[in-house]
Amino acid sequence: MKMIVAIIKPSKLNKVKKLLFENNINRFVVDDCYGHSDQPSTFETYRGVEMEFDLQKKIRIQIAVNDDFVDKTVNAILTAGKSGKDAEGKIFVYPIEQCYSIATGESGEQAIG
Amino acid sequence: MKSIVLLGGLLLSSYAFADELKNLQHNINVVWTCIAAFMVFFMQAGFALVELGLTRSKNSINIIMKNLMDFSIGSLLFFFIGYGLMFGKTNGLFGTTDFMLSGITGNDWDYTFIIFQTVFAATAATIVSGAMAERTIFTSYLLYSVVITGLIYPVSGSWAWGSLANGSGWLENLSTGAFIDFAGSTVVHSLGGWLALTGAITIGARKGKYGPHGIVKAIPGHNIPMAALGVFILWFAWFGFNAGSTTVGDGSIGRIAFITNISAVAGAIAAMFTSWIKFKKPDATMSLNGALAGLVSITAGCANVTWFGALIIGLISGIIVTISVLIIDTKLKIDDPVGAISVHGICGAWGTLAVGLFGAEQVLGVGNANTGLFYGGGMNQLISQIIGVVSIAAWALVCGFILFNIIKKVVGLRVTSDEEYIGLDIEEHGLEAYYESK
Numbered sequence: 245m246k247m248i249v250a251i252i253k254p255s256k257l258n259k260v261k262k263l264l265f266e267n268n269i270n271r272f273v274v275d276d277c278y279g280h281s282d283q284p285s286t287f288e289t290y291r292g293v294e295m296e297f298d299l300q301k302k303i304r305i306q307i308a309v310n311d312d313f314v315d316k317t318v319n320a321i322l323t324a325g326k327s328g329k330d331a332e333g334k335i336f337v338y339p340i341e342q343c344y345s346i347a348t349g350e351s352g353e354q355a356i357g
Numbered sequence: 358m359k360s361i362v363l364l365g366g367l368l369l370s371s372y373a374f375a376d377e378l379k380n381l382q383h384n385i386n387v388v389w390t391c392i393a394a395f396m397v398f399f400m401q402a403g404f405a406l407v408e409l410g411l412t413r414s415k416n417s418i419n420i421i422m423k424n425l426m427d428f429s430i431g432s433l434l435f436f437f438i439g440y441g442l443m444f445g446k447t448n449g450l451f452g453t454t455d456f457m458l459s460g461i462t463g464n465d466w467d468y469t470f471i472i473f474q475t476v477f478a479a480t481a482a483t484i485v486s487g488a489m490a491e492r493t494i495f496t497s498y499l500l501y502s503v504v505i506t507g508l509i510y511p512v513s514g515s516w517a518w519g520s521l522a523n524g525s526g527w528l529e530n531l532s533t534g535a536f537i538d539f540a541g542s543t544v545v546h547s548l549g550g551w552l553a554l555t556g557a558i559t560i561g562a563r564k565g566k567y568g569p570h571g572i573v574k575a576i577p578g579h580n581i582p583m584a585a586l587g588v589f590i591l592w593f594a595w596f597g598f599n600a601g602s603t604t605v606g607d608g609s610i611g612r613i614a615f616i617t618n619i620s621a622v623a624g625a626i627a628a629m630f631t632s633w634i635k636f637k638k639p640d641a642t643m644s645l646n647g648a649l650a651g652l653v654s655i656t657a658g659c660a661n662v663t664w665f666g667a668l669i670i671g672l673i674s675g676i677i678v679t680i681s682v683l684i685i686d687t688k689l690k691i692d693d694p695v696g697a698i699s700v701h702g703i704c705g706a707w708g709t710l711a712v713g714l715f716g717a718e719q720v721l722g723v724g725n726a727n728t729g730l731f732y733g734g735g736m737n738q739l740i741s742q743i744i745g746v747v748s749i750a751a752w753a754l755v756c757g758f759i760l761f762n763i764i765k766k767v768v769g770l771r772v773t774s775d776e777e778y779i780g781l782d783i784e785e786h787g788l789e790a791y792y793e794s795k
Contacts (some may be wrong), residue, residue: 290576290577
């Protein structure tokens with residue numbers, strides 16, 4: 245069992261989602277997050293005073309998968325998340341110690357489903 | 358034959374008919390003045406929304422409570438004390454009769470007049486709220502509110518408007534001609550703006566607004582669409598504020614509404630271009646302030662300038678307000694989150710002085726007031742306007758500094774820095790405005 249955490253550009257979420265569904269990867273959690281990378285700061289002006297924003301909006305997708313799904317999932321995100329520009333995000337893969345389904349009480353690979 | 362009978366009947370009843378018409382006009386005046394009063398009341402919503410939108414969400418309940426209570430407490434104070442000071446028989450400086458509603462009789466006009474004047478008093482009071490937002494102790498704000506509607510506003514108001522009822526103001530009897538402030542650029546707005554200035558100076562800037570080494574930081578408001586709605590509500594209400602100040606239901610209403618709108622749109626456009634040039638992009642909150650600046654500026658002269666005069670007054674107000682907000686915020690380092698000092702104080706003064714330049718009652722054929730400098734009327738009216746603007750500004754500044762310093766010494770003016778960080782909603786009122794699961 246592996247946890248795949250992908251930090252992607254917000255504009256790529258729909259494409260990534262679609263490709264995940266096409267690969268029969270239907271269970272994941274998405275949240276908004278902010279990140280700092282090599283991208284330059286953005287600037288806004290509020291009532292004549294400039295404001296610098298050094299954090300960029302990102303989307304974090306968390307997907308728990310069984311081992312035979314890891315490559316499919318990672319490839320889907322790599323393909324759909326790419327825009328050919330800088331600071332396109334990262335994918336982290338790490339082991340899961342245990343997993344339980346709250347609905348059925350199942351554990352392990354069956355719980356990930 | 359039939360028409361002859363009808364004509365005879367009309368002639369017989371013509372005396373009664375004239376009485377009926379007089380009665381009808383009276384009722385139209387009452388209805389129009391009441392509608393205008395209800396519109397001006399709605400300014401409370403506009404002021405609340407502008408202040409809410411341009412400040413942080415953690416202080417929202419505090420702002421709502423301030424705006425609710427300055428109207429509620431202010432209304433009672435004005436009914437019982439303020440009205441007499443402003444419209445009672447004057448001793449030369451303020452009214453001394455008509456307290457505790459004693460001047461209000463069964464005559465329906467008296468009630469109409471007092472509700473109309475009350476919503477004006479409440480407007481002057483609420484201007485200060487925005488400039489002192491996000492850091493003022495609630496109780497201290499209430500104390501201030503009592504004094505402005507019970508004392509500061511009615512005293513200077515009596516100087517300019519006393520004769521609208523039983524009083525007689527010294528500004529109405531100047532040798533250079535009566536001071537003209539038709540709906541209150543100075544009597545209401547400038548007074549509120551100068552009090553806001555004294556409040557903002559006495560309380561000091563919000564934490565984090567000014568850093569070391571002269572750094573100026575922005576503290577962005579939490580909801581710009583909310584502030585925009587507030588401006589539109591104020592704009593709507595201003596048609597009541599200005600056109601209602603006729604207190605007469607006749608054709609002048611339309612003319613004044615038209616003149617008011619020209620200045621408002623000119624203010625918005627001029628502020629947009631000024632911000633565009635200065636910040637490279639057309640700025641929303643500055644353009645919104647520009648519309649308000651145009652409205653404040655035309656309030657004094659809305660009944661006696663031409664459409665061209667209104668256009669110039671509005672355009673200049675839009676430029677003034679943008680530059681003034683920048684100077685006050687970044688150079689003078691006076692923290693005014695909503696721009697109340699610039700919009701109401703500075704543009705109110707500008708609009709009032711402008712009557713001395715653009716006054717054109719005789720050109721328009723709508724009255725006998727002095728003609729302004731630009732229409733060949735000489736300096737007289739401008740001198741009257743300067744006397745009015747300066748005397749009311751001096752009164753507001755002196756009263757404001759004394760009042761806020763007394764409050765500061767006796768009960769304190771500013772919340773603790775912990776409270777300011779957590780937000781006034783939780784610390785002053787025990788409730789968050791936007792509930793989130795914890």
